[in-house]
Amino acid sequence: MTTSLEKSDPQKPDDESLPGKPGTVPGDSPRALARARRRQAALRFWRQYRTHRAGLVGLAVLAVIALLALTAPLLVGADSQSVTNAPGGPMEAPSSEFPLGTDQFGRSLLALMLWGTRVSLTVGLLAAFLSVAIGTLIGITAGHFKGWYATVIMRVTDWFLVMPTLVLAIALATVLSRSIWTTILAIGVTTWPTTARLVRAQTLSVESRPYIERSRALGGGHRHIMSRHVLPNVMPLVLAQTTLVISTAILTEATLAFLGLSDPTIVSWGGLLQDAREAGAVSSGNWWYLAPPGLAIAVVALAFTLCGRAIESVLNPKLGVSR
Template identity: 80%
Template sequence: MTTAETTKTPAALGPRALAWRRRRASAARFWKEYRRHRAGVFGLAALVLFALVALTAPLTVGSDVSSVTDAPGRPLESPSGHFPLGTDQFGRNLLGLVIWGSRVSLLVGLLAAVLSVAIGAVIGITAGHFRGWYATVMMRVTDWFLVMPTLVLAIALATVMSRSLGTIVLAIGVTTWPTTARLVRAQTLAVESRPYIERAKALGGGHWHIMSRHVLPNVMPLVLAQTTLIISSAILAEATLAFLGLGDPTVVSWGGLLQDAREAGAVSSGDWWYLVPPGVAIAVVALAFTLCGRAVESVLNPRLGVSR
């Protein structure tokens, strides 16, 4: 936008330019409030660092780091100058494996969280809008998923389906959506009780118009905050399923590294370098996403009064 355009009054701007101007102003306000949360800034910095490490993994460690036949070291070497984190049971560089595994763990966590939040948002919005028998059925299904152990359901799905990353994403996504559905439905009921919704209905607004133009924009902040919180749970769930041997054996992930360490007897033999790096990586990423989620939730809902 040029200097002349920035000095125009809102009435002189076109609808599209005015919309973009409001979005930029809203984003600036959000970032200003977000920066006040030190924990959230720390979490964001950690996530940016992990994202850069994952994106640059093909350049820094190469795609052959997981090759068993071309392993550069001896099995279970302790950390040294050549291998900062030691080697695994096949003689592979453990630092390279941890870096390469970040790609799979972060990708599965993000995709599973998006799937979970999408299912929960759709069910929550529709159940809050249509009500009646549809809402009753959807909420009873949601309650059933809430009382069932999430990990048990995910293990059951991962067991009966093929062992692949898609299976892991599906197993996590379809078992972690009930909380989002409950929260979104409550927010939808609050939004639809406002007077402008009645005016929109009186003017002929249909169900799709009400849900997409009025309800969805108002529940999006809640959906965004819920997504950042669920990602950490999804990463932990992926690591758990991989540790239990239900992940894709052809890919490297942090949970898969812990599973390999268990099979190699790293716990009993005292090979701590095989267990600590992937475990710490999982804990730090999960904590970073949680800190970001809490900060986003606090910014979007200042009444929470989260300490900064």
């Protein structure tokens, strides 16, 4: 028989205050559990990602380039872009003072390369974000609503797919004013169709699953289904596609700058190639004027591609991408 003393014993823990009971300890709140799941998912992703040697190489290269871009003002200073205060002679060969030589105005190519890193990475990231955002929005809505809306929007997507992306970007850059934002807009609004196609296919696959029908039966609207069920399931594909689009955006920006369709007052890798062409570096054999920006564009594009392929392999092991 239980006595009244045993019932009121302060030493005896109550069942509802045990740490194992969810919701009784502040750390076990739904928000904390969600954060813990996200941390575990991130750690699991990193463990799988680091098994891809090519992906690690690409990530290391991007980390170094991003560090150089962030520290460019400290390493070379803003006056290194000035034409009037150039420290060297025009198109000098590499030396101890100028490791990569000088351009046609006598500016250090190494300093210009560091400043160009900031512009090329900024344009690549922002243009890729715009492109993927447009493609994701169109892909999810086309896969969700179907009917006449999907038919019309996918025919427009097909038209963009068959049209050369570079030609459309050149047309936009020619019509609009020359600025870095025009370049970003021209790249972003012409490179989204591939993302839209991929996201629509994934959306159709997700919406055929039984829990989508249960959500509709429980009163879930279009916005709820697309934001809470479809979007989280297509995000891995979107993430992998973003890294691949960045490399395309950097190459397109370099092409537009080489054609003279970007802001001439901003130093970028493509702009340096355009300056080298105008200065006759090809005919005069001044390889140091051409090689650094060209190699930088190729290395960054390759690094983003390696990272994208590794991410795609981790998020979708069925692809069987070689490590």
